Amino acid sequence: METRSKITVILAVVLILITGCVYGQDRAISTSQLPKTAKNFLAANFKGVTTSSVIEDSEIFGVDEYKVRLTNGMKVDFDSKGNWKEVDGEHQKVPYGFIPATIRNYVAKSFPNTHIIKIERKSWSYKAELSNGIDLEFDRNGNFKRIDD
Template identity: 80%
Template structure:
């Protein structure tokens, strides 16, 4: 009986691993399949710029995130609900329409002649990379915290 239990446990683990490989994969989708929030974000902030690729990152329990590459080279990541997580301009200026005013104002005042090339929204903070290579960290309200090393 003990041998059967071990075999059952091993088979169950193998099955779970196989399910993880099947369901935990990326797949290419069309921009029309994005959540409405993500489609609106792209329309407002990147009007007239087509998508080069749209990847849906799936985990075992559903969609984890969406990764979009635009034809101008900018990369945008959204969470499973379509809220933006990261906008990476790949050394180009990102649009400022969605960036909190406190962050835009701080960068304009403290780092004139620079611009934001990447911004990431985390649960409790924002991180912004400037065109001069400096990384800044802000709290969830957009208040400057520190220069990130």
């Protein structure tokens, strides 16, 4: 009985190690290997800015997301299909072309001396961080919900 439990423990440890190696694989790729949607997003919103690194984050069942760092210091995360998930200006104003007009208009009207330095898109909402440190939440249509503490 003791030998059987030792074998079970050893097999469990081996399984955990194998799963850990397969589960979270990050690898550097070239910009040309990004999905077309992501390449188009970068070309439209960061014209003339090149990438300094592109990381493909894979999970067990395929690519989970792409993490792109640009030479101007900004970061863009894309989902597995190349749709933007987050744009982080790293304290710089992010391009506004892809941000829903309702969000742009709300920020311009309610916080006229600020700009968006980070925006995140989730399934049912947006979250925008302003240059004055305030975080705003919007619904999926870009309507203001609340200030996030």
